[in-house]
Structures are given as structure tokens and as C-alpha cells.
Amino acid sequence: MSAIVTARNLSKRYKNTVALDSVDFQIQSGRIVGLIGPNGAGKTTALKAILGLTRFDGELSVLGYDPRTQRDKLMEQVCFIADVAVLPRWIRVREAVDFVAHVHPRFDRAKCEAFLARTKLTPDQRVRQMSKGMIVQLHLALVMAIDARLLVLDEPTLGLDILYRKQFYQSLLEDYFDENKTIIITTHQVEEVEHILTDLMFIRDGKIVLDTDMDAVGDRFAEVMVSADQAAAARALKPIDERQVFGKSIFLFDGADRPTLEALGEIRRPSVSDLFVATMKGTYA
Amino acid sequence: MKTLAGNQMYWLVKREFWEHRGGFLWAPLVTGGIFLLLNIMGIITAEVIGARHGIHIGELGAAKQHFGGGNLQSVISQMDAGDMSQVGMALDMAMYSSMALIFVVLGFVVFFYCLGAIYDERRDRSILFWKSLPLSDTETVISKVLSATLVAPVIATAAGIAAGILQLLIVATTLSFHGIHVWQLLMLAHPVRVTLNMIGHIPLYLLWALPSVGWLMACSAWARTKPFLWAIALPVATGLLVSWFGIMGLFNLSASWFWQNIVARALFSAFPGASLVGSDDLIHTGNNNLDFMNLGNAYHLLASVNLWIGVAAGAALIAAAIWFRRWRDDG
Numbered sequence: 001m002s003a004i005v006t007a008r009n010l011s012k013r014y015k016n017t018v019a020l021d022s023v024d025f026q027i028q029s030g031r032i033v034g035l036i037g038p039n040g041a042g043k044t045t046a047l048k049a050i051l052g053l054t055r056f057d058g059e060l061s062v063l064g065y066d067p068r069t070q071r072d073k074l075m076e077q078v079c080f081i082a083d084v085a086v087l088p089r090w091i092r093v094r095e096a097v098d099f100v101a102h103v104h105p106r107f108d109r110a111k112c113e114a115f116l117a118r119t120k121l122t123p124d125q126r127v128r129q130m131s132k133g134m135i136v137q138l139h140l141a142l143v144m145a146i147d148a149r150l151l152v153l154d155e156p157t158l159g160l161d162i163l164y165r166k167q168f169y170q171s172l173l174e175d176y177f178d179e180n181k182t183i184i185i186t187t188h189q190v191e192e193v194e195h196i197l198t199d200l201m202f203i204r205d206g207k208i209v210l211d212t213d214m215d216a217v218g219d220r221f222a223e224v225m226v227s228a229d230q231a232a233a234a235r236a237l238k239p240i241d242e243r244q245v246f247g248k249s250i251f252l253f254d255g256a257d258r259p260t261l262e263a264l265g266e267i268r269r270p271s272v273s274d275l276f277v278a279t280m281k282g283t284y285a
Numbered sequence: 286m287k288t289l290a291g292n293q294m295y296w297l298v299k300r301e302f303w304e305h306r307g308g309f310l311w312a313p314l315v316t317g318g319i320f321l322l323l324n325i326m327g328i329i330t331a332e333v334i335g336a337r338h339g340i341h342i343g344e345l346g347a348a349k350q351h352f353g354g355g356n357l358q359s360v361i362s363q364m365d366a367g368d369m370s371q372v373g374m375a376l377d378m379a380m381y382s383s384m385a386l387i388f389v390v391l392g393f394v395v396f397f398y399c400l401g402a403i404y405d406e407r408r409d410r411s412i413l414f415w416k417s418l419p420l421s422d423t424e425t426v427i428s429k430v431l432s433a434t435l436v437a438p439v440i441a442t443a444a445g446i447a448a449g450i451l452q453l454l455i456v457a458t459t460l461s462f463h464g465i466h467v468w469q470l471l472m473l474a475h476p477v478r479v480t481l482n483m484i485g486h487i488p489l490y491l492l493w494a495l496p497s498v499g500w501l502m503a504c505s506a507w508a509r510t511k512p513f514l515w516a517i518a519l520p521v522a523t524g525l526l527v528s529w530f531g532i533m534g535l536f537n538l539s540a541s542w543f544w545q546n547i548v549a550r551a552l553f554s555a556f557p558g559a560s561l562v563g564s565d566d567l568i569h570t571g572n573n574n575l576d577f578m579n580l581g582n583a584y585h586l587l588a589s590v591n592l593w594i595g596v597a598a599g600a601a602l603i604a605a606a607i608w609f610r611r612w613r614d615d616g
Contacts, residue, residue, distance in 0.1 A: 053416065054614045075419040082413035089409060090304050102296040103418055105289065139414075 004029050004150055004182045005050060009058035012045050012206075019045035021206035022058065027199070029149075030179040031213075034193055035186045036276060037203035038283045043186040046203065047154050050184070051080055063149060076105060079143050080152035087127045087135055094123035100142050112145030115175070133164035140168060144176045151176075153185045157192070165189065169196055194272040202279050209279060222253050223270040224261050234264050241278035252278050293420060297428030301402075302436060308394040309432070313441040316390045317448035320383050324452060328459050376453060376474035381578065383452040384445035384483065385558075391441040392556030395433050395494065399501035399555065402429040403610055404512045412610075422611040426502065430603055433498050434491040438557070442487060446480050478579075485580040490557055493586070496595040497554035499602025506609035520548040550595055560586055 005027040012020040019042045027033050037043050048054040052067030052074060060067060065074040087096065093116065101109045119137045127135055136156065143151065157165040173196055177183060187193055200217060202210035212220065226234045231249045235242070237260065239251035252270055253261060261267055270278075302309055403426070406412040415425065453476055457467040504516040524547070526532070528540040553559050560583075586592050 048614075051416075053413075055612065072419060072421040075417070080413075080417045082417070083410065086410045086413045088304070088406070088411035088414065095300075095303050099296055099300055100418065103293045103420055105419070143417075 002029050003027065003061075004063060005184075006061045007046075007049075007059065010046070010049060010060055011057040012042075012049060012054065013057075018206050020049070020056065023203075023206070023208055025201065025208055025211055027182060027184065029182055031198045032177065032183045032185065032196055033199040033201060034190075034197040034272070035184055035201045035203060036190060036272070037186075038280055041203045041283075042206040043203055044154055047080070047152055047184065047186060051078065051152060077149045078152065079146050079148040079150070080154065081136075081139055081143055081156045082154050083156075083158065087139055089126070089128040091127050092123065093121050093125050093138060096127075096138065096142060100146075104146055106147040107142075108145045108147065112141050115141035115144060115171070133160050136160060136164060136168060140171060144171065149181060151181065151183045153183065153187075155187055156185070157187065157189060165192055169193065172196075190273040190276055191271070197272070200272065202276065204280060204283060210275075217272075217275070218269045220255055221270050221275060222256065222258070222261055223268045223274065224251050224253065224265050225249075225268070226251055226265045230264050237261075241274070241281070290424070293424060294428055294431075297420065297425060298431055298436060301429060301432035305394075305398055305432070308398055309437050309440055312390050312394050313387045313444035316387050317383065317444050317451075320386050321448060321451055321455065324383075324455060328455065332459075332462075370473075372470075373473035373475060376456065376470070377479055379456050380449035380453050380474070380476060380479050383448040384442075387441050387445045387448060388557040391437060392553075392559075394441075395437050395498070395555040396501065398437065399429075399433050399498050400505055400512050400516060402433070402502055403506040403606060404504075404508060407506075407613070407615055422607050426506075426603060426607045426610055429502065430495075430498055433555070434494050435487070438487050438490050441557075442483050446483055449479060449483075450476060482578050482580055482583075486557070486583060489560060489583055489586055492592055492596050493560040494555040495599025496550050496602065497552060497599075499599035499606065500551040501555070502606040503602045503609065506606040506613060509615075517552065520551045524548045546591065550591075550598075554595065560592075 003026045005025075007023055007025050010020055010023040011018070021042075023042075023046070035043050035046065045054065049056045049060055050062050050067060052062075052071035055068060062074055063077055065071075067074055091099075097109065097112055097116070101107050101112075116138070119134070119141070121130070121134060121138055121141075127138070130138070140156075157168050160168070169192060172183070185193055185197075197214055199213045200210060201208055224234065225245075226249050228247060228249070234249065234251045237251075237253060237256050239256075240254050241252040243250050248265075251264075252274060258267070403412075406415060453471065453474060454467075457470050460470060461467045500520075501512075501516055504512045504519075508515045524540075524544050527543045531540065549559075
């Protein structure tokens with residue numbers, strides 16, 4: 001496997017805050033990476049650095065390019081949806097397709113039109129007349145028709161209703177993703193992406209606190225439902241989180257011994273959101 | 286790759302036109318239309334009043350010049366070469382005047398276009414969409430400069446020429462109702478020369494407007510908020526300081542030199558004809574005819590240091606705008 005993104009000592013300081021604090025990570029080809037963290041943890045800064053939208057200290061190589069100095073070359077193979085509703089409000093569907101078709105060497109117009117045919121968008125419609133969901137449909141149709149090696153999605157579904165959100169990730173998986181492509185997603189709606197992620201990165205206060213693939217999550221973390229009489233024994237194993245449900249306690253363990261846990265109760269693979277909450281405890285305190 | 290770059294530039298400029306169709310296309314067309322409409326209304330009013338009071342334009346004109354009967358037709362046949370050229374000049378003037386309004390509008394369109402060119406896309410964050418495409422900041426900003434200095438003036442000039450010719454025809458038609466042959470009259474005017482003059486002024490406009498375009502775009506790319514205020518306030522405040530402390534005295538120059546060559550160049554060079562106001566050509570060629578509009582005179586400007594320093598300053602400011610667009614981090 002080849003690394004699509006390699007960061008070493010990646011740092012970014014704003015006037016009085018540290019957005020990224022000597023971060024190291026690698027992203028391999030053919031993965032879908034969830035970059036997840038609380039507000040202000042440095043997610044967007046990391047993405048901006050990868051996309052060459054901001055300056056930073058340290059080393060960062062994206063597809064072998066330095067995003068600071070080789071951004072123009074880089075953008076032929078990288079695409080991003082920065083946020084919902086960044087499409088210019090005056091543009092018409094027809095104009096947007098025309099424009100991208102003529103300036104992007106890796107754009108497949110037929111593909112884009114096929115995606116658009118599945119929506120209610122009409123060629124003469126302007127972005128300002130569209131709902132947020134429709135804007136994302138247009139943006140996604142444009143982006144999916146680009147044969148990019150890296151796709152970066154920064155809160156792509158913020159403010160969309162559940163139908164659009166489901167459709168968004170479904171199209172992404174079914175019609176876009178393959179082993180030659182890599183996707184990085186940041187989002188707060190963890191539940192909706194956890195089934196599609198292959199890798200997980202938690203970021204907190206400018207540091208990567210967890211960097212693992214999803215298979216390893218099941219091996220390393222375990223959630224055990226323990227009845228009240230065995231709760232004390234479970235606490236002795238230093239769980240990273242504990243919550244109560246129907247008189248039983250659910251403990252979350254990081255790297256605890258499996259047989260010992262099995263003796264305590266039923267073991268489950270923790271959900272990403274539970275893991276996230278446990279890892280980020282005290283962030284806003 | 287060369288063709289791809291050229292193709293990208295074409296589509297970038299086209300994109301600017303799509304976004305600013307209102308200012309680039311409709312503003313000159315509507316202005317020209319309104320001007321012609323007002324003219325027609327004025328002529329009709331004059332005719333109606335004239336008819337009501339029993340005055341006929343032709344006879345009035347004749348009465349004035351010859352204290353006798355006859356009509357304009359006979360007046361023209363009796364005119365000497367000097368008079369003929371006066372009539373021709375009046376007709377040319379009519380043509381220029383219909384264009385003048387369009388060019389005033391063009392000045393405003395270009396001014397506000399430049400001021401918003403980079404700021405607006407930063408404000409509505411659509412810059413992030415444009416930056417997701419493989420288009421460099423240099424290409425993008427240059428496409429905006431070309432839109433301001435070439436696309437807008439070319440369209441305005443075309444609209445101006447069309448309005449000018451229509452205006453000429455309206456005047457000629459009106460007079461023909463009073464017994465003057467349209468064609469004979471049109472021969473006195475110089476519509477071809479006027480048209481060529483206008484087209485020939487476009488490259489001069491481009492060069493002369495560059496410092497303004499550069500300054501406004503640099504502000505547009507740099508200002509966090511209110512680019513208009515910054516663009517006006519910075520040069521004016523500097524000008525006031527210069528006037529107050531007499532700084533220009535150090536260079537043996539007056540404060541008014543600063544106002545004329547820095548402040549005005551930064552703010553008003555994008556208004557067509559601004560180059561004429563500052564130059565001495567008006568005085569040298571005299572005000573009696575329209576020779577100052579002729580390209581031979583206008584192109585004297587190419588020999589002026591003022592123009593080329595402005596071009597250099599404009600290029601530097603455009604480079605600054607490109608740099609700001611590349612690195613300005615709006616968070």
C-alpha cells in the first residue's frame with residue numbers, strides 16, 4: 001500500500017491558539033478515513049493544510065506533492081467539498097457543469113449528467129433557488145464525476161435532513177469509491193459514517209489521540225454489560241468509561257484481557273460514538 | 286498543455302461574464318437605450334411645441350443665419366467648407382455624447398466589479414469551490430483583470446457605437462423631416478472615424494486603468510471586511526497626511542501632485558477618459574474640435590512616463606492580489 005498523505009511534525013499556530021501540535025500520521029490508498037474530533041480540535045486546520053489552503057510548519061506530503069508550493073498540480077487529483085453551500089449562489093446547474101467540464105482534465109461529463117438525472121435539478125436552476133440538500137446533490141454530482149485520487153469532505157452533510165444524508169453516503173460508496181480512491185471525512189454525525197469508515201482518527205486539542213483501522217477497534221476496545229454485583233470487579237480493570245442502563249453498568253475497556261472480560265458479562269464491539277465520547281471526556285470542562 | 290491553459294482562461298473569463306452579465310452587458314445596453322429614448326422624447330416634445338407655436342426648425346435656422354426665407358436645405362447648399370466641418374463636428378459630438386453616458390456607467394461597473402471580484406467569493410465562501418478546481422490563483426486573478434479591462438470595455442464600446450450610430454440616424458431622420466437629405470448630412474459626420482477612435486481607445490483604457498484595477502483588486506483580496514472603505518480611506522488618508530505635513534516638499538513636489546498622481550490614479554483610472562483629464566492634450570490641441578479624441582493624439586499617452594509607471598504599479602498590485610488570494614486565511 002502506498003501512502004496518499006504523510007504528515008510529520010505538522011504544526012499550525014494561530015495568534016494565541018495551537019490548532020495542530022506536531023502531528024504525525026499517514027493515510028493509505030484505498031481507505032475511507034474518519035477524522036473526528038470536538039469543535040475547535042484542529043480537524044478543519046488539518047484538512048486545510050492537506051488542501052494547501054493554509055500555511056503550516058513541519059512536513060506534509062499529499063500524493064507526493066507539497067501542498068504549499070505545488071498546489072496547482074495537486075488539485076488535479078484532489079477534490080473537496082468544504083462545507084455545504086459553498087457553491088456560488090448565482091451559478092446555474094448548466095453553467096457549473098459546463099465550467100468544470102472545461103477546466104478540469106479529469107472530469108467525466110456523461111457521468112455527471114447521469115448523476116444529475118437522478119435528482120430533481122434542472123439545467124437552468126440557479127444555486128440560490130435550491131435547498132441545502134439540492135446544493136449538495138449538485139456539488140456531489142460534480143465531484144463524483146471527477147476521477148480524483150483523494151476526496152476530502154469537511155462536514156459535507158451539516159444541516160441536511162436524514163434522507164439527503166443517507167443518500168449522500170450511499171452514492172459515495174456505491175458510485176464513487178474504489179480501491180484507487182481515498183476519502184477523508186470529518187463530521188459530527190459519527191453514527192452515520194461509522195459503517196463506511198475503514199480507518200478512524202480522533203483528534204483533540206491539536207493532537208491525534210487515536211489512529212487505528214476499524215478492524216483493530218474491535219480487537220482493542222470492548223464494551224461489556226455487567227450486572228450490579230460484578231460492577232466493582234469491572235471497575236478494578238480500569239475501564240475508560242462507565243454508564244448505566246436498566247440497572248446494569250456498561251463499561252468500555254481499552255486493551256483489557258478478553259477472557260477476564262468474558263467472565264464479567266456479554267462483550268460487544270463499542271460504537272464509534274461511544275468510543276468518541278469516552279475518549280473526549282472533559283474536553284469542554 | 287498550452288491549449289488547456291488558454292482554454293481554462295477562456296472559461297474563467299466566461300465565468301466572470303456569467304456572474305456579472307448585469308454589469309457587463311445589460312448596464313451599457315440599458316443606458317444606451319434610455320439615452321436614445323430620452324432623445325426621441327426630447328425631439329418629439331420639441332416638434333410638438335414647435336408645431337403648436339408655428340415654428341419650423343428649418344426655417345428658424347435659416348432665419349437666424351440669413352435673415353430671410355428659405356430652409357435648411359438651401360442653407361447647407363450655401364455653406365462653405367468651414368461651416369460644413371462645424372455641422373460634421375456637431376454630428377460627431379452627438380455620437381460621442383450618446384457614448385459618454387455609457388462610458389460613465391462603465392467606469393462605475395468596473396470600479397465596483399474590481400472591488401468585489403475577490404472579496405465577494407471570500408465572503409460567501411464560494412472561493413472554496415473555485416479553489417477545489419485545478420485553477421491557479423494567478424490564472425483566476427488575471428481572468429478577473431481581463432474581464433475588467435477588456436471584456437467590459439469591449440462590450441461597452443460596442444454598445445456605445447451602436448447607440449452612437451442610432452443617435453446619428455435619429456438626428457438625421459428628424460432633420461430629414463425638415464427637408465434635408467439624410468445622406469447628405471451623414472456625409473458631413475465621421476461615424477467611421479468616431480467608431481475607430483472608440484475601438485482604438487480600448488488598449489489605452491486597459492493600460493491606463495491598470496493601477497486602479499490593481500489597487501481595487503488588492504483591497505478586494507486583502508480586506509477582511511468593507512473593501513470599499515479601505516480602498517477609499519487608505520489613499521485619501523495618505524493624501525491628507527501628505528497635504529498636512531507637506532511631505533512631498535522633500536521630493537520637490539506639491540501635495541496636489543500626490544493627489545493627482547497617486548490618489549486619483551488609484552481610484553479613478555478605471556473611468557474611461559480619465560487619461561484625458563490629466564493630460565495636456567486638451568489644451569495643446571485646442572477645444573474647438575474633437576481632435577483630442579483622435580487616436581494620433583490619444584496615443585501620445587504611450588510616450589508618457591505616467592502611463593508606464595501606472596502599468597508597473599498596477600502589475601505589482603495585481604501580484605499582491607494574487608498572493609493574498611492564495612494565502613489569505615479567512616478561518
